[in-house]
Amino acid sequence: MTLRIPADLLPRDGRFGSGPSKVPAGRLDDLAASGASLMGTSHRQSPVKHLVRRVVTGLGDLFSLPDGYEVAIGNGGSAAFWDLATFALVERRSQHAVFGEFAGKFAAAARKAPWLGDPTVLSAEPGGLALPVAEADVDVYAWTHNETSTGVAAPVVRPQGATADQLVLIDATSAAGGLAVDLAHTDVYYFAPQKSFASDGGLWLATLSPAAVERAERIAASDRYVPAFFDLMGALRSTRLDQTYNTPSVATLFLMAEQLDWMLAEGGLDAMAARTSASAEHLYAWAEKSSYVAPFVPDPAHRSAVVATLELDASVDKTRVMEELRANGIVDLDAYRGIGTNQLRIAMYPAVDPADIEALTRCIDWVVERL
Numbered sequence: 001m002t003l004r005i006p007a008d009l010l011p012r013d014g015r016f017g018s019g020p021s022k023v024p025a026g027r028l029d030d031l032a033a034s035g036a037s038l039m040g041t042s043h044r045q046s047p048v049k050h051l052v053r054r055v056v057t058g059l060g061d062l063f064s065l066p067d068g069y070e071v072a073i074g075n076g077g078s079a080a081f082w083d084l085a086t087f088a089l090v091e092r093r094s095q096h097a098v099f100g101e102f103a104g105k106f107a108a109a110a111r112k113a114p115w116l117g118d119p120t121v122l123s124a125e126p127g128g129l130a131l132p133v134a135e136a137d138v139d140v141y142a143w144t145h146n147e148t149s150t151g152v153a154a155p156v157v158r159p160q161g162a163t164a165d166q167l168v169l170i171d172a173t174s175a176a177g178g179l180a181v182d183l184a185h186t187d188v189y190y191f192a193p194q195k196s197f198a199s200d201g202g203l204w205l206a207t208l209s210p211a212a213v214e215r216a217e218r219i220a221a222s223d224r225y226v227p228a229f230f231d232l233m234g235a236l237r238s239t240r241l242d243q244t245y246n247t248p249s250v251a252t253l254f255l256m257a258e259q260l261d262w263m264l265a266e267g268g269l270d271a272m273a274a275r276t277s278a279s280a281e282h283l284y285a286w287a288e289k290s291s292y293v294a295p296f297v298p299d300p301a302h303r304s305a306v307v308a309t310l311e312l313d314a315s316v317d318k319t320r321v322m323e324e325l326r327a328n329g330i331v332d333l334d335a336y337r338g339i340g341t342n343q344l345r346i347a348m349y350p351a352v353d354p355a356d357i358e359a360l361t362r363c364i365d366w367v368v369e370r371l
């Protein structure tokens with residue numbers, strides 16, 4: 001039996017997936033309206049090069065790029081960037097603060113790389129937070145700004161006592177554009193377009209400090225074998241020329257450039273962080289008050305403003321709740337596999353209207369009351 005949620009309770013847009021995430025209404029029409037001007041034309045000619053430039057300058061404006069920092073773009077998404085980092089950025093050994101699946105995957109890539117020493121891994125249980133600590137013989141500290149699997153957000157602050165020749169690499173795949181950050185605390189802040197940037201997958205994007213570029217240059221000049229696909233200096237040189245090493249998804253670049261324009265017109269990163277905070281405040285307050293659902297992350301200070309994880313009471317059939325919601329156009333509330341026991345996960349990226357988060361909570365209440 002499918003429940004029919006009253007239309008006046010429904011969100012305007014029912015997409016709350018953590019990735020790929022909602023592409024704002026009308027954006028695909030804008031892409032279609034670009035007609036024959038972009039897609040299907042050479043990425044070595046000015047129309048697509050102009051698109052790459054829009055993304056690079058848009059990111060520079062959004063993040064108030066510190067002096068000397070640069071943007072690099074390449075193919076393969078954030079997962080490819082982990083492998084790239086083991087080749088092109090970690091010199092001898094890295095330290096990883098692991099508090100979820102994504103940080104764990106980068107740590108695993110570093111552990112498996114035979115040319116690197118065994119990484120230090122500091123870990124926390126799902127829902128908790130692990131922080132990096134200064135360590136003498138590592139040359140990279142790595143952690144995630146927002147752990148998309150658990151809904152924990154971490155401070156992005158250079159570890160106290162870290163030396164200038166140790167690089168800070170932040171996986172900001174789901175955080176970038178939705179959480180405030182001071183890039184001066186990072187050497188590499190890398191992400192992908194399909195989360196807070198409301199675009200499609202396939203690319204990685206990274207901001208690089210002068211120290212990160214110097215490290216990448218040194219490793220590139222060494223006798224380490226680096227596959228061309230993981231050549232960070234090559235990617236940076238291409239990006240400087242408004243290109244990518246190999247063919248990018250032009251549609252992904254287009255959707256991202258449009259989202260960047262929207263973010264900047266709305267007031268930039270501060271405005272985006274205020275918007276995701278408004279969604280998060282409502283969602284967590286609702287869950288705290290509810291008799292059948294509670295925030296999964298115990299410490300309110302660790303709860304993410306871009307991805308919320310919620311544990312339902314064991315008496316509530318979460319599969320049924322998600323099916324009923326899906327039948328009413330509210331989709332993708334699934335938890336990351338293996339996290340929590342009866343969990344919903346809700347994205348509150350900038351493209352998600354805080355009013356729709358309020359509507360979502362009304363709809364969940366309405367469905368659970370009727371099961």
Ligand SMILES: *Cc1c(COP(=O)(O)O)cnc(C)c1O
Nearest residue numbers: 019077078079102148173174192
């Ligand atoms: C989604 C995600 C990734 C993987 O991104 P891909 O572009 O699919 O490779 C990595 N890290 C975090 C934190 C993510 O949320």
